[in-house]
Amino acid sequence: MEGTILITGANRGIGLALVKAFLDRDIPVLGTARQPEAATELRHLIPDKDILRLDVSQTESIDEMGMALQRRNIKLNGLINNAGVYGGQERFSELDPTVLMETYRVNAVGPLMVIKTCLPMLTHGARVMNISSNMGSITNAGGGHYAYRMSKAALNIASRILSLDLNADPICVAVHPGWVQTDMGGKHANIAPHESAEALCELYLKLESGDSGKFFNYTGKPLDW
Numbered sequence: 001m002e003g004t005i006l007i008t009g010a011n012r013g014i015g016l017a018l019v020k021a022f023l024d025r026d027i028p029v030l031g032t033a034r035q036p037e038a039a040t041e042l043r044h045l046i047p048d049k050d051i052l053r054l055d056v057s058q059t060e061s062i063d064e065m066g067m068a069l070q071r072r073n074i075k076l077n078g079l080i081n082n083a084g085v086y087g088g089q090e091r092f093s094e095l096d097p098t099v100l101m102e103t104y105r106v107n108a109v110g111p112l113m114v115i116k117t118c119l120p121m122l123t124h125g126a127r128v129m130n131i132s133s134n135m136g137s138i139t140n141a142g143g144g145h146y147a148y149r150m151s152k153a154a155l156n157i158a159s160r161i162l163s164l165d166l167n168a169d170p171i172c173v174a175v176h177p178g179w180v181q182t183d184m185g186g187k188h189a190n191i192a193p194h195e196s197a198e199a200l201c202e203l204y205l206k207l208e209s210g211d212s213g214k215f216f217n218y219t220g221k222p223l224d225w
């Protein structure tokens with residue numbers, strides 16, 4: 001029986017679809033939202049007590065979530081760092097250091113600090129899945145989108161470093177969820193949120209210690225960093 005999974009940014013998009021995918025498999029989920037009271041769809045899926053307030057860009061917010069988990073003596077079988085921002089379509093001429101730093105904070109520093117906070121609660125053999133993007137791949141890089149690409153490249157190297165530092169316990173991977181029809185991906189994206197989430201859920205359940213430190217497409221195919 002799979003234990004509880006914590007999913008960040010669970011109130012919409014891929015995060016919400018991931019909650020549904022795990023619940024469909026009878027796997028218990030805790031979800032985070034910046035504004036739990038406004039997370040209407042999530043509140044239809046899981047009880048209010050299982051929706052934790054979290055802004056990954058705020059250290060105090062991460063600490064408070066950690067304390068809330070500790071108070072309940074929660075043990076986690078997995079953590080999915082899904083919350084993220086796009087940061088805008090910057091060309092080189094449009095670069096704004098504030099946007100660069102804010103995007104880095106949410107997409108790279110936030111997930112790392114969430115892992116640090118949750119580490120004592122993760123059970124032996126737990127899995128950490130960082131929702132990254134192929135746009136953070138150096139091998140497959142295209143032009144523009146500096147803030148997003150740089151922040152996801154940072155999340156990728158963080159995933160790799162952690163897999164070494166933690167000796168694959170928990171297993172730690174970075175994944176590309178596909179180009180998904182969400183607020184971020186837009187309506188012209190290739191796949192629906194439930195398609196991405198179903199595939200990510202299957203991938204998550206198959207992860208083994210030998211997978212730690214790798215970068216996967218949502219289909220399970222390894223990707224180049």
Ligand SMILES: NC(=O)c1ccc[n+]([C@@H]2O[C@H](COP(=O)([O-])OP(=O)(O)OC[C@H]3O[C@@H](n4cnc5c(N)ncnc54)[C@H](OP(=O)(O)O)[C@@H]3O)[C@@H](O)[C@H]2O)c1
Nearest residue numbers: 009013014034055056082083084133179180182183184185
């Ligand atoms: N959609 C795609 O095509 C695509 C492709 C590659 C990678 N991804 C990655 O997949 C993940 C989910 O993306 P999505 O498409 O589902 O995006 P989305 O629909 O825009 O949803 C983003 C989620 O992240 C949360 N979030 C944003 N900033 C946050 C913060 N500071 N603290 C906590 N939560 C925060 C949002 O909460 P609020 O509702 O409060 O804003 C929302 O729940 C992201 O990491 C994204 O980079 C998406």
